[in-house]
Amino acid sequence: xxxxxxxxxLAAAGLALLPGAAATLGGLxxxxxxxxEYGARINALVPGERHxxxxxxxxxxxxxxxxxxxxxxxxxxxxxxxVVLLRxxxxxxxxxxxxxxxxxxxxxxxxxxxxxxxxxxxxxxLFGLYVxxxxxxxxxxxxxxxxxxxxxxxxxxxxxxxxxWRDAVRSHWLDxxxxxxxxxxxxxxxVPMLVGAAFLQNVLPLGTFRDLFSGGLxxxxxxxVALAVTGGFTQLFLEFMEETRAADGPEEPxxxxx
Amino acid sequence: MSHAMDVxxxxxxxxxxxxxxxxxxxxxxxxHLVGCLSVCQSATYALLLGLGYRWGSVxxxxxxxxxxxxxxxxxxxxxxxxxxxxxxxxxxxxxxxxVQVYKRGGSxxxxxxxxxxxxxxxxxxxxSGSKAAP
Numbered sequence: 001x002x003x004x005x006x007x008x009x010l011a012a013a014g015l016a017l018l019p020g021a022a023a024t025l026g027g028l029x030x031x032x033x034x035x036x037e038y039g040a041r042i043n044a045l046v047p048g049e050r051h052x053x054x055x056x057x058x059x060x061x062x063x064x065x066x067x068x069x070x071x072x073x074x075x076x077x078x079x080x081x082x083v084v085l086l087r088x089x090x091x092x093x094x095x096x097x098x099x100x101x102x103x104x105x106x107x108x109x110x111x112x113x114x115x116x117x118x119x120x121x122x123x124x125x126l127f128g129l130y131v132x133x134x135x136x137x138x139x140x141x142x143x144x145x146x147x148x149x150x151x152x153x154x155x156x157x158x159x160x161x162x163x164x165w166r167d168a169v170r171s172h173w174l175d176x177x178x179x180x181x182x183x184x185x186x187x188x189x190x191v192p193m194l195v196g197a198a199f200l201q202n203v204l205p206l207g208t209f210r211d212l213f214s215g216g217l218x219x220x221x222x223x224x225v226a227l228a229v230t231g232g233f234t235q236l237f238l239e240f241m242e243e244t245r246a247a248d249g250p251e252e253p254x255x256x257x258x
Numbered sequence: 259m260s261h262a263m264d265v266x267x268x269x270x271x272x273x274x275x276x277x278x279x280x281x282x283x284x285x286x287x288x289x290h291l292v293g294c295l296s297v298c299q300s301a302t303y304a305l306l307l308g309l310g311y312r313w314g315s316v317x318x319x320x321x322x323x324x325x326x327x328x329x330x331x332x333x334x335x336x337x338x339x340x341x342x343x344x345x346x347x348x349x350x351x352x353x354x355x356x357v358q359v360y361k362r363g364g365s366x367x368x369x370x371x372x373x374x375x376x377x378x379x380x381x382x383x384x385x386s387g388s389k390a391a392p
Binding site: 003006007010021025026028029030032035036038039040043044047048053054055058059064067068071074078079085086137138139141143147229232239240243 | 308331347
């Protein structure tokens with residue numbers, strides 16, 4: 001289909017959908033007028049029932065923990081797919097040493113960059129840990145903190161160079177973090193069943209409201225998510241970065257089976 | 259607040275989605291296409307957060323405010339969190355597919371995409387002629 005015909009088709013489809021979309025937009029509750037009853041009930045009940053201050057974490061790890069378990073495995077599957085696609089082409093044998101393309105200049109970082117990255121990297125990692133650990137108290141949680149922690153590893157790359165980064169970040173550790181995090185979350189679902197509770201039921205002591213150790217089982221699930229997200233996203237960075245090192249000449253025959 | 263403000267966030271969401279969709283349909287570069295998909299997805303953030311907002315409410319975190327303070331809907335915020343995580347990994351997966359398409363065909367233009375043949379080596383597939391010969 002030519003681009004012009006495709007755009008014409010899109011315009012026709014848009015025109016056909018426009019009345020429905022306009023009716024839907026008009027039928028929605030006026031912006032800012034009220035919130036859904038489910039959310040209002042959660043806001044009213046959960047601080048007392050679960051001793052946590054962060055409602056979003058309470059939904060993710062307790063009330064709708066099963067959905068987060070599914071999301072966790074979706075994350076695992078997407079990252080596994082990414083890694084398989086990239087590594088299948090490149091081969092797995094060379095994943096733990098820094099490859100360098102012959103002929104590409106290695107420019108040493110200036111001292112200012114190294115210093116700034118060492119300072120900012122430590123601070124970023126600390127902030128990531130803070131966001132992870134305070135999931136049930138203040139805004140944040142395993143997903144957000146995990147991404148911040150993964151970003152901190154990129155500052156290691158910026159400051160120490162590629163070889164230093166590969167020395168610090170080991171691929172199989174990342175695999176273990178990613179899979180182990182998902183496993184930890186799954187175990188959080190299964191272990192309560194051993195003591196006669198329901199799947200993912202919050203059986204641990206709930207702790208004190210507004211305290212770091214509040215929320216019971218949520219803290220463990222949050223840790224699993226943080227591990228999986230940190231490992232998974234760092235793995236993504238690593239695989240994409242390794243891709244820029246791969247030779248871009250014609251491939252050897254027989255390597256093309258991926 | 260005027261009537262326009264009542265629907266403005268939803269209109270922004272619809273506009274973002276439409277712009278992203280137009281970009282996808284008219285894209286001549288797969289990386290640009292992945293970016294357009296992210297724009298489409300931003301529309302869902304705007305829609306969900308708009309649906310869960312209420313004037314005069316605080317964030318659903320009861321640390322500085324005592325429980326019972328009117329707060330916005332936490333369910334849609336949790337949904338948006340899921341949405342962002344899914345979006346990030348999906349973008350990574352699509353970019354990897356883009357890398358593979360470029361390696362196979364030597365082009366990022368979706369117009370030049372052809373169905374894959376069953377051949378296991380590039381030599382047995384006559385359509386991969388655009389690959390640079392050594």
